[in-house]
Amino acid sequence: MHPIVHHPVVTKLSDLFENSNLTTRLASTLASVSPYDESLCLRIDAVVCTSDNIKSNITTGNDKSLPLGWLSVEKNQNMTTTPSQVTLRNFPGSGNTVNSQPMSNDGFDNPKHVTVSGLRPSKSSPMTMATEGSESDSDTGADNRLPLPKTRIEPSVRQFHSDTRFPQRKKHKKDTATPTLQPSSIDKFIAGIWRQVHSPVTLSVSFPDRTPEFSIRTGVSQTVFQAVNGLCKKYYDQSQSSRALEMIVQAYWVECYEARIASIRLEYPSYTNAEARMAALKEACTTLTWHEKELRNRMAIWSGYKKIKDSGGWASLIFAGSGIYRICKYRIGFDNGLIPRLHHIASSLEVAADTLHPGWRDLLRVICQNGPCRYSGHPHEWVTVETGPALPLRATYSHLTLPNGFSYQFVDDCVIDENVFGGDDPRRGLQIDPDICQLCQEKQTDDVVSNHCSCFSTLFGGVRYPPPVQLYSTASGKNNGVIARCKGFDRGVAIAEFVGIVTRGIDGLDVMMGGTPDQPYQIFQGQMGNFTRFINHSCRPNSQFQKFYWRGVERILVVSRGVASGSEITVDYSDSYWKKLRKNCLCGETGCRFAHQLET
Numbered sequence: 001m002h003p004i005v006h007h008p009v010v011t012k013l014s015d016l017f018e019n020s021n022l023t024t025r026l027a028s029t030l031a032s033v034s035p036y037d038e039s040l041c042l043r044i045d046a047v048v049c050t051s052d053n054i055k056s057n058i059t060t061g062n063d064k065s066l067p068l069g070w071l072s073v074e075k076n077q078n079m080t081t082t083p084s085q086v087t088l089r090n091f092p093g094s095g096n097t098v099n100s101q102p103m104s105n106d107g108f109d110n111p112k113h114v115t116v117s118g119l120r121p122s123k124s125s126p127m128t129m130a131t132e133g134s135e136s137d138s139d140t141g142a143d144n145r146l147p148l149p150k151t152r153i154e155p156s157v158r159q160f161h162s163d164t165r166f167p168q169r170k171k172h173k174k175d176t177a178t179p180t181l182q183p184s185s186i187d188k189f190i191a192g193i194w195r196q197v198h199s200p201v202t203l204s205v206s207f208p209d210r211t212p213e214f215s216i217r218t219g220v221s222q223t224v225f226q227a228v229n230g231l232c233k234k235y236y237d238q239s240q241s242s243r244a245l246e247m248i249v250q251a252y253w254v255e256c257y258e259a260r261i262a263s264i265r266l267e268y269p270s271y272t273n274a275e276a277r278m279a280a281l282k283e284a285c286t287t288l289t290w291h292e293k294e295l296r297n298r299m300a301i302w303s304g305y306k307k308i309k310d311s312g313g314w315a316s317l318i319f320a321g322s323g324i325y326r327i328c329k330y331r332i333g334f335d336n337g338l339i340p341r342l343h344h345i346a347s348s349l350e351v352a353a354d355t356l357h358p359g360w361r362d363l364l365r366v367i368c369q370n371g372p373c374r375y376s377g378h379p380h381e382w383v384t385v386e387t388g389p390a391l392p393l394r395a396t397y398s399h400l401t402l403p404n405g406f407s408y409q410f411v412d413d414c415v416i417d418e419n420v421f422g423g424d425d426p427r428r429g430l431q432i433d434p435d436i437c438q439l440c441q442e443k444q445t446d447d448v449v450s451n452h453c454s455c456f457s458t459l460f461g462g463v464r465y466p467p468p469v470q471l472y473s474t475a476s477g478k479n480n481g482v483i484a485r486c487k488g489f490d491r492g493v494a495i496a497e498f499v500g501i502v503t504r505g506i507d508g509l510d511v512m513m514g515g516t517p518d519q520p521y522q523i524f525q526g527q528m529g530n531f532t533r534f535i536n537h538s539c540r541p542n543s544q545f546q547k548f549y550w551r552g553v554e555r556i557l558v559v560s561r562g563v564a565s566g567s568e569i570t571v572d573y574s575d576s577y578w579k580k581l582r583k584n585c586l587c588g589e590t591g592c593r594f595a596h597q598l599e600t
């Protein structure tokens, strides 16, 4: 054991070393002095040592120095901090059992590995790793009993950690050498359907009744402006509803037209099929008051609507974006993958439509096809399956034979365990100004109009949409996972906040560690939380956990490193987590680190 491992000064120095203000200032200084040099970065290695050791190089720990960690700052990147205590676990003779990552030969954690991963090994200055209960597989994550809170956080068997290095949005440089794959018309069409189904549009068959009374000439107050905005929204929704109704009726018309031809042939057995078609066409033209050619042209589009409905279900037609007309007019993709792809997403789309727009089936009343809602409740109470109807979440854990079955409460925000913290929120940073963003230094407020911080506007200080993700059956030993719908998540975009019950003293179950070594807390998702509870591990993850302060309160976010549409959202659980999980990793990546860990 190094003589000063547990010395309070080491903890204080570590905190200083990790202070985000310091790294932010270093990053901005670096950016200001080297605006044209993309490659310039700064690395500071921190070591506590005795005065006679100060000039010697740090080796893999055969001297008396204590590496605190390293800190690197890249241009245009706000910060990169390696938490100091990480190296303590590797310190020879420290007696700490958390050693899981190789050290580079300069005595520090391998910088490449450390900064790439968003999940950190245990930051555990006074903690030692517990091993009891490590056999439990947390596919459930849910022991439905909350253990009695202890005053001191005992390290849990499998801890998630977050980092402070944010994936930066990348400016795309034009590279003529590498051809880029552009999304096809079908990709765009399907992305449009997902976008629309996750939008706040309200579909209804009734017209809005009241128009606000105002005059522009007497000035537009905030109230009047709000009323006009409301009017816009109402009529936008109404026009979407009308467009959807029009397509529903037109797709249905094609079905009726075919049925009418069959009836005509029964009524006039001497008619050929062509004659029967012509007769039905003429009947239609009379009522529609269109010329035959006009109707034929429109029929071509309407039969496209019917095909889309037949393969993707009514929801695919109703939530299709404006691109549907072009797709049907020019028959784009009909013989080239559109139909099977729609068929593939039909039931997932129905889950999204039923749970996010419970009234959508009302539109089908116009053709007497409205049935009962198939999937009700929270959007993530359903696990979508590639082939076939979605399953209730509860049913996907029946193999675990839990005494009361699997139960999970979906919440949008963390719930503070009052038995442990009383009325306090342990996530509140004592030194943090609640009005200023630690990242961009702009003003943060919950009021959309006066908020100036747009760091993670999908989650904070802006308009929130339902997250375009679904739970899906991975059809592998991983059980459930989370899949991105819509067009994916760009690098640097927040996908969600990791929410659950904020507590302390949980041992032996998966928890997210938050706070500081002095003021730690845990986020436990065993009983309640959001979809982040179902995010699986990958050794080549497309997302990572990151800390962020919103209004002075620490939040742990899942931030995208670039998630493509239709792909599984994954994070790296960290080496220390896997060390305690008696399972082989099924991420399937070529460089998978834990594919054979049970055999070793």
Ligand SMILES: C[S@@+](CC[C@H](N)C(=O)[O-])C[C@H]1O[C@@H](n2cnc3c(N)ncnc32)[C@H](O)[C@@H]1O
Binding pocket: 137, 138, 139, 140, 141, 477, 478, 479, 480, 481, 510, 533, 534, 535, 536, 537, 538, 581, 583, 584, 585, 586, 587
């Ligand atoms: C937070 S849960 C993730 C959701 C989980 N798949 C489910 O269905 O509830 C973590 C657990 O999922 C499983 N898991 C996640 N990623 C995995 C992977 N790459 N390979 C194997 N199992 C994995 C492990 O059992 C792990 O303890």
